[in-house]
Every structure is written in structure tokens, then in C-alpha cells.
Amino acid sequence: MNDGPEQPDGGAGGMTRAAFLAAVAASATAATAAALSPLKDVLDLPSLEEFLQQHYKELSPEEKKAVLERIAKQVKKDYGVRANLSDPPPIPGVEFGYALNIGRCIGCRKCVHACVKENNQSRNPELQYIRVLKMRKGSIDVESSEHHYEGEVPEAGFYYMPVQCHQCRKAPCVKVCPVKATWQEPDGIIVVDYDWCIGCRYCMAACPYYARRFNFAKPEIPAGELNADMAYLSNRPRPKGVVEKCTFCLQRTREGKYPACVEVCPTGSRKFGNLLDPDSEVSQVIKNKRVYVLKEEVGTLPRFYYYFDL
């Protein structure tokens, strides 16, 4: 800065620097304020306790209880439903596995919609964990599959291959998360702490099975359709901007029930159970059937097996 006195006037065609700076500062401030105006539409700003909430694994039992109560209160407020919100722990001695009989699946997509209903997925924008691929018989090349088939199924010459989270033993999605917001539970289920995920979507890039979904907008579920039996790590309503995925319906399966997709499958193509129990359905399938895993070459060791009868 030249430390001489301010020049009083810049002459006929000019204004003083001070006057200019003042005018620019004022107009730029006005423009900035106006630029920030869309922030008035931010309706889901986290409360202070939400903002400061610790990672799921760091929560003490009391803190966890308080968090569950807060979420239940929020559900009551948003959906008018008294949520039966719990946090069921993994069952010792249980490792879940899934087997799907591609020789029996008829591609009716009931699993897709039962899953949406059970797990309180957003209806609009639409979010589904299961994708059913219509494949030409004899081909296992997913690139030639049809995702948007409609009308009557099954169609001759085709088979149907539903794909959902494979709950990989060497899960690339878990590895890449920069904040440990997703991890593998002792029963093999890979979960997401929706209150910890920062929404970077690196896990979506890492997943070889297209199993993860992102909440691009605030999820929308009709109040009357909300499933009130919910768990912290699975089907409680999700906030905007976080990733979610299939959890084998842990709110059901950790209570001993079958996942919703198994329950609904009209052809009995879906098999679920404890891999550590040699008599369970999945163990029997693996022992006796022709079993393969999708994209074996990627080497993520899925707990999801496809099989067929001879």
C-alpha cells in the first residue's frame, strides 16, 4: 500500500478506490447473501446431538439407548408410527449364507418388492437392493442380460438371475471406506452405520456386484407403508446422502426368521441359513448341488451362492 494520503478524486472519469471498494464490497455481499438463499430449503439439518453422535462401535450401552430413542421419536414425528426399533446382536456360532436356485427362479421380481417393503427403501427416488437379470440360457455374461424385461415370466430360452449383496468374506466395499462406516459383522453381514457414512460413494465404486445404493435425495416412504419393526443397522429410515445395502434383513434373520426375499419367493428358489450348521439348507445345497459364485475371478469370496438342479 502506498502510504501517502488518499487521492480525493480520480478525475472526471473516475471514482476513489475507497468508494469503489465500498461499493464492490456491498454489492458482492448482497450477491453472496442471495447466492446462499437456497439454504432456506435445507429442512433436514442434523441436530447437535445427531451431528456429534459417535460411531456405532464407540457408543456405550446408554448412548446407544439414547440414540435408539431419538430415532424412534423421529420416526413417530415423520411417519406417525410407533417404531419397534432394536439393535439385535449377531448370534454366536452363526454365519449366514445364501443360495439361489437359478434353475427354479422365474424372474417374477416379488423378492425385489418384498425387500423394498420390508426394508423401508425409498419409493421415490426408487431404491431397490435386488436386481433380477434375465439371461439367455447357456450364457453367464451379465453384459448380455436384460434388466428391464416386463410381461409374462418365465420366457422360454431364458433363465433369471437375481443379484443382491453377496456379503463377501473379502469385501472390497469395507476395505475402501475412509471412515469405517461400513464393516463386516461376526455373522458375516456387512452393515452401514447410516449416522456415520459421509456419502463419498467409494464403496459403490468398489463393489463388484452393484449391491450398494445411495440416497440421492431424502428417501420418501408413504407413512402407511412403513415397516415398524426396524433395526439400527438395517431398515430404519435412512437420511439423505448416505449409502445403504442389503443386510440379509438382519432385523428378521437375527431373530431366527428368514429374510423377506426368502419368505416371499413363490418358487422356493431362495435358500438361507447358517453356514456353520452342516444340516442347514445352505450347507446342504453347497454339499450336494452344482454351486457357483458370480464373478469368482474377482476373488471377494461371496457368501451368496447360485446353484442349479441336474
Add this chain to the structure above:
Amino acid sequence: MMRELKDYLVFVARCAARTLDGDWRYLLWMTALTAAALLGLNAYCKQLAAGLMVTGMSDQVSWGLYIANFTFLVGMAAAAVMLVIPVYVYKDETLHDVVILGELLAVAVIVMCLLFVTADLGRPDRFWHMIPFVGKFNWPISMLSWDVIVLNGYLALNAHICGYLVYMVYLGRKPSKLWYLPFVFLAMFWAISIHTVTAFLYVGLGGRPFWNSAIVAPRFLASAFTAGPGFLILTLQVIRRVTDYKVTDKALMMLRNIVQVSMVINVFLLFCELFKEFYTDSAHVASAKYLFFGLHGHHGLVGWIWTAMALDAAALVLLMLPLSRSLKYLDLACLLAIAGIWIEKGMGLVVPAFIPTQLGEIVEYFPTLNEWLICAGIWAFGMLLYTLFLKMTIPVLTGDLRPRQ
């Protein structure tokens, strides 16, 4: 101690005051950048309110322009090392006077990188989850956690080196080697590491064959060492035109050599990648096919990539010809190379890996206006920062700004 702190603050304040001065070109330039940055801010506020649904991204193509720009800019930042190495390793003084301008650029560009990552986050309010010891940092397993460390580390290193050296020039003191040489050498390795880590971000994903290729990191470095010094060639000419700072033609020609060699390597590595993809012609070629020729009737990126190829080729030819010893043609070559590499690394590397999806579905990616505005806003903000840095430091470097006696 207090006295030194006060002196330092006076130095910063006097430098900052220089940013208010300037002729009409400066004022219009700054106004234009501020206006563009505000457009970006406005668009980002809309994204905050509505969520990432205002972008063209989807579950199928979950990364887009933000990450593409981020990748390109990490390279620009790393390129500062190409000025440092000749000066500090080979004791070649040609580039001595412009090293600091390169490092200032690195600082501004890293800020842009961090902004692009933030723009891409679904929950920017949870940024603190990424702070080591405060949040829950997945280090050393997640490549993204490495990226957070190396980027912020690089920012700190360069900010320190620039700040310290400029302050010493201001005081008229000889800088103490202990206070900057170790940092300069550390920053040299660090620069390579930021772009390598960013490449590993992609390379480490077995489920994305298009990225899962060991050549990505060398390709990134080669393209970065083309685009970065190329950008500096353009900037330095602007600087010497509008300020009293001396930038010699010799320095520009040395940068030309760097750009030239890097461009040759870049095109060669690109050729290697393309050969592998298309000659093998395995199922994994789908993304590359989509990128270059379209797949099953979808051609969203074909125009982009052939534009990039044409720009790259034109830049390469120009750079190889003696013609580009003339600044006019050199500038043209740099512009072409920067644009070509921006496309090649962004729309050409980030997006096609998502198409077709892991399950063979083809969903294309079309950036929205809102997304473009946010990108333009971040670029404008970065340029604004760089201009401010230059405005603050050049008077010191030219000896115009000295402590008051």
C-alpha cells in the same frame, strides 16, 4: 517472540492490502472470478438442500465431474515438482525464479481438490469423521484415507515453503537451509505420492476392470507433468506481462522441454493401455469400447474422447515441431494439451469405468447444469486464490514491498 509475531502479522497485512490495488484489468478479472465462484456457491447451496439428485450421477454412475476434476487437479498440483527437481536436484538455476510461482499454484490447486471432494460428499456435515483421532479414520486400509493425508500434507508443505521463503525475501534475510530444504525434498516425494495415491484409489478396485490396471499411476504422472507445466507456461506469460516480475524465455523453453517429454510419455502410455484393452478383446474391453466407439447404441462419451484424442495428437505434433519454440505456438500447444488431458483423465477415465455397470446395465452419465456451475465455481475460486497469492507475493519478490524502517 511477541515482536516477531507482530512483524509477521504486519507482513501478512501489508501483502493482503496489495490485493486491493490494481488496474482495471485486475478488477474486472477478479470480479469475473468472484461472480463465477458465486454461481458455483449458489448451485452448491441447491445441492445441499436437495441432495446429489441435482447432479447427473446415479447408483450406476456414482462418480462424475467432481471426482474427474479432482483427479485432474491433483495432477496439476503434483506438477510443481517438475520445477523443483531441476533447481534443487540438478542445481539448474533456469527455473529458480519461477519455482515459487509453481508452488503457489500447487497450494491453490490443492484447495480446489479439497473443494471438489467436499462437493462430491453426500454428507459434508460429517467431514469431521475423517479427521484422524477425532473421527474414525480407516488408515492405512482405505486409499481415500491416504489421499486425505497426502493432500493435506502437501498443502501444508507447500504453504510452509512458500510462506517461509517469501517472508525471508521480504525481510531481506538469507533463508536458513534447515527451515526449507528438508521440506523441499520431502515435498518432492510427496508430490509424486499425491498423484500415485490418487491413481491407487482407482487401481485398487478389482471389480472395475477399466481401472484395475497397473499403468494408471504412471499415466497419471505423465499427463500431470504435461498439463501442470503447460498451465504454468501460460500463467508465467500473463504474469510477466501484467507485473514487473522477470520471467525469462529460457525458463519458458525449459518448461517446454518438460511438457514435450511428458506428452510423448503420456501418449505412449495411453497407446499401451489401448493396445492391451483392444487387442486382448476380453469381456473387460466393454468400458473402453463404450468410451471410444459406443456400446449397444449408447455413445455418450464418444464425442468427448475423440475430441481429447484430437487435442492430444495436435498438441503432441506441435510440441515436437521446432515451431513451438515460438511462444505463440507453444501457448496453443499447451492449451490443446491441457484441454485434451482434462477430458482424458476426467470424462475419459472416471466415467467409463461405471459403464456398463457391474451387472452389465448401460446407464449413461450427463452432467447437469447445476453440476457444471459448481465445477466452474470451484475453478474460479481456485484461480481467484492463485491471483491473490500472486498479488501478495510478487511485490515482495520484486523488492517492491520491504519492511518499513
Add this chain to the structure above:
Amino acid sequence: MTPVPRWVGGACVGTFLVLAGVFAVDLIGKGPGLDELPPLKPEHYDPATVRKVPSAMMFDGAPCSSCHEGLEPNTGNPKERGVFHEAKKLQHGRNQHCFNCHHRADPTHFADFDGAPIKLADVQLLCAKCHGTTFRDWKNGSHGRRTGHWDLAKGGPRTTVCIACHDPHWPVFKAIEAAPGPHVNPRARERS
């Protein structure tokens, strides 16, 4: 400091004021919104089995015994004889004879190889006559529908008998309407 030409001042201030106006009335907008989507229909997630299993042997809503009680053992092919059974479509592969399954002497039961009756409640034993490997799979859970609990400690699964899914006269599944497919994201569509 140097003065600023008036037009420069005007241009700078003007730019910001225009920008403020553009933001205030939101001239730019934010691009594509959401499509209207039809609501989820209950039939798309209804867990009912494909068929209902009757608790007694019935034909057209009437128990078999209402006609066949006390009659002599049936002879010949019922489809060629009665006015009742001739319309029955049989599409069970090479198994084309009523009495391969139904008991000739006692129509309320099925027949085993040795002529011993098989109760309706044990229909899987009838199917097992031919489909031995499937029966084995059904017993260990790799074939057939199971609902309820995977966990035996919580009560275990409810198994579903063969004829709850397969029409015994036409065991291949008939085509049904698929539930709606994935919605194409409006953001992923090309905008002109």
C-alpha cells in the same frame, strides 16, 4: 491508491447486482426433478404360495367321496368315461395315467407302487415315487419353499409340500406377470 475508472466500477458493481437478482428470483433452477412413480402394489410382495393345498381330496369343490363312496374299483381311463373328469388337462411329462397316482380302489387316496394307499397329507411320498432326487433335496431343504424360521431354536421352518407350488396335473410353473422392473432414473436420461 489509484482511483478506479467509473466504467470499471460500474461494471464490477453491476455484475454483482445482476447476479444478486439472478439468485433472488432463481433464474437458473436446478434441473430435472423426480418422475411420478406408481405406488407399490400388495400383489407385488404378497408371500402367498402359487396354489392352495386342499385339506381333503376334492374335485370341483366336492369331496371325492360324494361320488365314489361305495363304488366298485374304477376301471379304464376315467377321462373317457365320466362327464366329470374328461376335461382335466394332464401335462405331467410321460406320466399320463390317472392311476399312476390316484388310487384305483380308493379315490380319496393316492397309490404307492404296491397299491398301498398314500394319504393326501403325505403327498410328497407319492411324488417321491418318481422324483427321488427332488424328494431328497426337499427333505434337506435344497428344494421347495420354506418360510418362518431358519433357526430351529425359534421353531424352525415351515415346509411346503410339492402340490402347494406345482399343479400335480401340470407341474411346470405357468407364466405369471412379472412385477414392475427398475425405474430408469430421470438423471440418467439424455437431455436434449
